Amino acid sequence: MINDEWWDLRKEFVARYPIDVEVGDWKGETMTVQRWADGLLDQLEAAVKPGAAGPDAAGGGGYGSRPPVRVGAVSLHAEITRTLKGWAVHFTGRRTPTAYRALSELGRVLPAIQYTYTAAMVSKMTDWRTRMRWVLGWESPPFAPRVPCPQCLALGMLRCWPTETWVECLVCRSYWTAETLGELRDRLRLSRELTHAR
Template sequence: MTPKAIDRDQPGTLQDYVDALTKITTHEERFTVRVTNSDGTSTWVTQRHHTRSLPLIHQLEAAIYTTTAESGARAGFESKPSARLDALDTLTRIEAGTLDWLKRLDLKSPVTLTPSGPIFDLCQAVQRAAANAGAPMLRDVRSWWITARTTTGWDSPAWRPRATCPLCAKKGGLRIRLDAQTAHCNECGEVWDHTTIGLLADHIRAENDTPEAEVG
């Protein structure tokens, strides 16, 4: 099956969010290059570069398993394993939320048969729940996408500012991916995307400009 092409940075519909979470997708980036013609003149030509992305749920799983495999070779609980706890937390939230939707919709949980026995298929579960719930599930699926998008990225881990969450006021829970323009709070589950991350940035700047005693 050909991977679906979606806007990797901002899906547009419920199905786009579901596909980004559960299917291989492609992303197209356009760039221009200058080509020299035979008469010595040059022409700017637009070209396209396509990249494939694994389902975000699989990326979360890979991050957890990679950490488990590496942990025996590490002297202590260092930054990468600590960051991967965020992946486990994100995956747990998606699974719990999906199971809740399946229960509300009176749908069975899908399983995949493996040599070790049947296992819960989270990707299929998200697809099944969204197909039956429709628009009312958009808010949750969008939240899962933002959180997964912020958490994934082994080579570019989420930034953890020393600031409070503007919603729950707890410090240490914010996770921000500047390249993806997404953020979430590990404490309360609030999320921000490219349309709202500016508000979060203003909050962080305001706290950093305020004396520590006044921040509380």
């Protein structure tokens, strides 16, 4: 059932879930303990909270022990919030102040939403789940081309998120979205030609 899939995804976004954390070795065996992780959306929210280093300070390290905010997290968080709120207005006629409220409003009217729309939401939410897991460091994105970053020239440090058009450099945190991807392609082509011309 598509609605069940929707609820499962919503749960992963907002509900805490158990994870096994490695705590060391004991007599050659890896010891793990169970800990609870916040829902992915909570983790993403925490990652973009002001108080940690802003995107401008990227690479400069965060304050205290907080890791610096990742530009990818900021843009992904903005995209998810904007889209969820848009869906809530579309399907319920109500404006919602947060992504969470949008999700609960959508859950309320879900039985009345047509299959194709729910399927489209599920597909988008599945994509967000993957990208949140990448951005939060639970998984690595699969594609790392062996090309120099046009901004900082670090080799092989670009990460391409294939399902959405979004490329980020792990070193200088430059990033390219659908709007600027053409520019990235041009600059990569240019740097390739320059390298070959040498």
